[in-house]
Amino acid sequence: MRARFLLLTLLAGLLAAGPARSQHPQTLSDEAQVSLLTILPGDQVYSMYGHSAIRIVDPVLGLDWTYNYGTFDFGHPLTFVPRFVQGRLDYFLSVASYPRALAFYRTVEQRPVIEQVLALDATQRQALFDLLQVNARPENRTYRYDFLFDNCATRIRDVMEATLGEALRFDDVPAPNRTFRQLLDPYAADRPFLDFGIDLALGTPVDRIASARESMFLPDYLQRAFAHATLTRDGQTVPLVARTDTVFWTDRPAARAWPWPALLLWTLFAVGLGWTVRTWSQPPARRWPDAWLFGLVGVAGVLLLYLWAGTEHTVTRPNWNLAWAWPTHLVAAVWLSRRGGTPLLRRYFAATALGTVVFLIGFVALPQSVPGAAIPLLLLLALRALWWARPRSG
Numbered sequence: 001m002r003a004r005f006l007l008l009t010l011l012a013g014l015l016a017a018g019p020a021r022s023q024h025p026q027t028l029s030d031e032a033q034v035s036l037l038t039i040l041p042g043d044q045v046y047s048m049y050g051h052s053a054i055r056i057v058d059p060v061l062g063l064d065w066t067y068n069y070g071t072f073d074f075g076h077p078l079t080f081v082p083r084f085v086q087g088r089l090d091y092f093l094s095v096a097s098y099p100r101a102l103a104f105y106r107t108v109e110q111r112p113v114i115e116q117v118l119a120l121d122a123t124q125r126q127a128l129f130d131l132l133q134v135n136a137r138p139e140n141r142t143y144r145y146d147f148l149f150d151n152c153a154t155r156i157r158d159v160m161e162a163t164l165g166e167a168l169r170f171d172d173v174p175a176p177n178r179t180f181r182q183l184l185d186p187y188a189a190d191r192p193f194l195d196f197g198i199d200l201a202l203g204t205p206v207d208r209i210a211s212a213r214e215s216m217f218l219p220d221y222l223q224r225a226f227a228h229a230t231l232t233r234d235g236q237t238v239p240l241v242a243r244t245d246t247v248f249w250t251d252r253p254a255a256r257a258w259p260w261p262a263l264l265l266w267t268l269f270a271v272g273l274g275w276t277v278r279t280w281s282q283p284p285a286r287r288w289p290d291a292w293l294f295g296l297v298g299v300a301g302v303l304l305l306y307l308w309a310g311t312e313h314t315v316t317r318p319n320w321n322l323a324w325a326w327p328t329h330l331v332a333a334v335w336l337s338r339r340g341g342t343p344l345l346r347r348y349f350a351a352t353a354l355g356t357v358v359f360l361i362g363f364v365a366l367p368q369s370v371p372g373a374a375i376p377l378l379l380l381l382a383l384r385a386l387w388w389a390r391p392r393s394g
Contacts, residue, residue: 026133029060032125033117036156037066037247038223039105040112041187045194047109048187050219052153055098055115056129064098067132070152072145087312091152093132093141106248116226119242120164121233128163135159147315148180148206148214153222157213167232168240173212173225180206180315181369183218189257196261199371200300201307203319207368262373269376269383276387283392284341290384291337297381298330320368324359324378326352341388350389356382 039051054067071094074080083089105111120128135141145151160168176183181202188195215221229240279285305327307316332348339345360378363370 026130028056028058028063028122028126028129030122031060032056032058032063032122032129034120034125034128035118036116036223036226036241038114038116038219040114040220040252042109042111044109045191047111048191049184050187052156052219052222053101054128054132054156054159056125056132057098066096066098066101067136068094068096068101068152069143069155085311087314089145090142091145092143093136093155095132095136102247110250112249112252113247114223115245115247116223116241117243117245118226118240119231119233119238124164124167124231124233128159131159131163144312147313148217149314151217153219154217157216157222157225164231169230169232169237170213170225170228172230173228175212176210176215176221178210178215179208179369180210180214183210183215183221187218192257192260196371196373199369200321200325200374201304201316201319203308203316203321204368205315205317259373261371262376265373265376265380269380272380272383276383280387280390284388287336287340290388291333293333293380293384294329294336295333297325297377298327298333301325301327301329320363320366321370321374324356324374324381326355336388346389349385352385353382353389356385 033056035055035057037053037055039047039053041048041050051068051070053070055065056067057064070091072089072091075083080089102113105113143150143155181199184198184202184206185195188198212225216225226241227244230237231240301322304316304319304322304325307313308319308322309317328348329352332345332352335342335345341349356378360375360382
């Protein structure tokens with residue numbers, strides 16, 4: 001893991017360093033060409049959603065650069081991870097030679113690369129080049145990353161709109177008719193536990209329908225939008241994309257995985273149901289399984305509360321999963337493991353059982369999607385809370 005982190009740090013530094021721009025004239029020739037590069041998702045978590053970049057090549061000037069809004073400073077793991085979790089990770093625009101960038105995606109990551117050559121005229125190409133050069137200056141290149149609304153793909157959309165103005169039209173881009181959550185789900189299909197965790201962490205903001213423009217936060221959808229966009233040039237309306245080239249391709253296995261979180265949690269519920277029925281009329285004997293159950297749910301609740309109130313993420317608040325993943329379950333778990341079923345704790349578990357059952361009955365009416373794999377967990381919580389809250393003889 002450390003070796004991979006150091007490799008990524010080195011590569012990020014190489015990409016961020018960029019070519020010596022001062023060696024090149026700042027006026028493009030008539031042979032210049034502008035392209036959108038779409039790098040398909042990779043094997044690592046950080047690359048699971050794909051990537052976008054702009055390529056500007058001018059064979060007359062010997063210029064071949066990529067402009068990458070997805071660069072960030074790894075720094076030290078002890079500072080990088082907290083910044084990432086807190087939503088305080090700044091990204092910046094880097095400029096690198098195209099052959100170097102392509103070698104990284106083709107040789108190191110083995111990710112397919114698609115190039116869409118844009119039908120810009122000389123004036124439009126020059127305007128885009130000038131704006132990118134200004135944005136790449138040290139005082140301009142940094143921005144605060146936002147997962148949905150300000151990332152490597154949306155920045156390219158925005159810089160194209162800023163350059164081309166009314167000449168660029170996305171009117172014919174089909175709306176996905178999906179929520180942000182539904183747009184994200186396929187990218188984690190082969191990582192079921194990660195998918196489950198992401199679904200729990202993301203709150204209400206990702207459960208509204210994304211517009212065609214908003215869907216461009218994903219590189220795949222930015223590529224599709226460019227394919228449908230039109231451009232006014234010399235008084236005529238033409239497709240924005242003049243041609244599409246497959247720069248590098250490698251067949252990747254279809255994303256298939258067993259729904260392990262659901263299978264595991266339904267199995268635990270079945271075991272818990274059998275144990276509850278068997279021991280319903282018996283006094284408490286083993287406290288540690290329930291202490292672990294409520295403790296882990298309490299830890300999850302603490303994390304969800306932190307993502308809501310303690311970070312700058314805009315997509316993790318509000319989060320209705322806190323209606324069942326109570327942070328107080330962590331305190332109850334410690335109390336249960338040390339003192340057992342006291343009268344106060346029995347009242348707490350009665351409230352837990354009632355609250356969880358109400359959530360199970362009404363969650364379909366919530367403005368937020370609840371992961372299907374969480375249903376057996378909620379049933380198990382309600383069942384075990386009811387067991388601890390039940391009246392006892394004697």
